[in-house]
Amino acid sequence: MGLSETIAAKKVPGLKGAFLIDAAGACQAHNCDQSAAAQSAELARQIADIVGVTGLDTIWLSSDAGLIGLRVTPGGAAGAWLSPDGDVAAAKALIDALVKAPASAAAPAAAGADVIGQIRRIATEYLTDFAETALMIQIKQAALDEKNPKPDQLAKLTGGLEKAALMIIGPSRAKEMGEKLKKAIS
Amino acid sequence: MNDLTAVKGVQGFAVFANDTMVDGSAKGALGDKIGEIEQFWVNAASVIANNFKLGQVKDVAVAGPDRLVVMLLAGDRTVVCECDGKANWKPLAAEIRRKL
Numbered sequence: 001m002g003l004s005e006t007i008a009a010k011k012v013p014g015l016k017g018a019f020l021i022d023a024a025g026a027c028q029a030h031n032c033d034q035s036a037a038a039q040s041a042e043l044a045r046q047i048a049d050i051v052g053v054t055g056l057d058t059i060w061l062s063s064d065a066g067l068i069g070l071r072v073t074p075g076g077a078a079g080a081w082l083s084p085d086g087d088v089a090a091a092k093a094l095i096d097a098l099v100k101a102p103a104s105a106a107a108p109a110a111a112g113a114d115v116i117g118q119i120r121r122i123a124t125e126y127l128t129d130f131a132e133t134a135l136m137i138q139i140k141q142a143a144l145d146e147k148n149p150k151p152d153q154l155a156k157l158t159g160g161l162e163k164a165a166l167m168i169i170g171p172s173r174a175k176e177m178g179e180k181l182k183k184a185i186s
Numbered sequence: 187m188n189d190l191t192a193v194k195g196v197q198g199f200a201v202f203a204n205d206t207m208v209d210g211s212a213k214g215a216l217g218d219k220i221g222e223i224e225q226f227w228v229n230a231a232s233v234i235a236n237n238f239k240l241g242q243v244k245d246v247a248v249a250g251p252d253r254l255v256v257m258l259l260a261g262d263r264t265v266v267c268e269c270d271g272k273a274n275w276k277p278l279a280a281e282i283r284r285k286l
Binding site for chain 1: 217223233235240241242245247249251253276
């Protein structure tokens with residue numbers, strides 16, 4: 001079950017948006033800013049690591065404008081954004097369901113060989129002469145079938161390309177490329 | 187300040203200012219690394235709220251399967267409460283705020 005299906009099934013009163021991030025960092029967002037979700041999840045993961053209290057993996061915050069719940073797990077992250085009077089218990093159940101979803105749920109619409117073409121174009125734009133070699137290595141590492149790519153393999157491929165790009169084009173350009181790749185597979 | 191351990195679900199509390207526990211403010215049982223939890227998670231909450239354009243954070247709860255820490259922001263102070271891990275943080279935070 002993907003993000004939209006889980007949201008529909010859980011029917012959280014006051015829900016404004018939700019997001020799901022897989023282990024490779026691919027973010028799927030429903031009615032919320034994908035970049036805000038990804039940055040927040042990354043921050044929460046870093047803070048959980050720094051504080052280092054085992055099991056303390058969920059943050060909730062409230063303001064006059066709304067509520068956010070965000071849980072990080074080794075397999076990714078999930079969160080929900082609610083109106084100020086939103087149902088927290090129902091949102092917790094939604095987040096629990098999202099983090100238990102299989103990794104492939106993070107990008108259900110990504111299948112299709114044309115997505116490889118898009119990835120190749122983006123990689124070439126940023127990595128120029130290194131693109132084909134980097135692609136070849138990462139496709140092999142992701143055990144990806146180019147004719148029938150699975151969403152989790154695509155996430156692994158794009159994550160691997162972004163990591164490889166760090167050493168070739170530096171962190172800011174690699175991040176930029178990574179964002180384009182994530183969009184291409186979402 | 188009222189004794190917040192009188193609120194059902196609150197096991198202990200302390201007041202923090204500038205990421206430091208105010209002397210003599212702690213009462214009841216506070217769990218592991220409560221200072222780090224206040225210092226890092228409250229700041230993270232502000233950044234997350236800013237990312238989602240939610241404005242000023244009022245309450246923060248950090249939770250795991252067996253632990254719940256509720257933090258209420260009141261001016262330059264943060265009231266940190268170690269709570270029953272099974273409690274629902276939202277009504278509990280509202281009740282604590284009423285007792286402040």
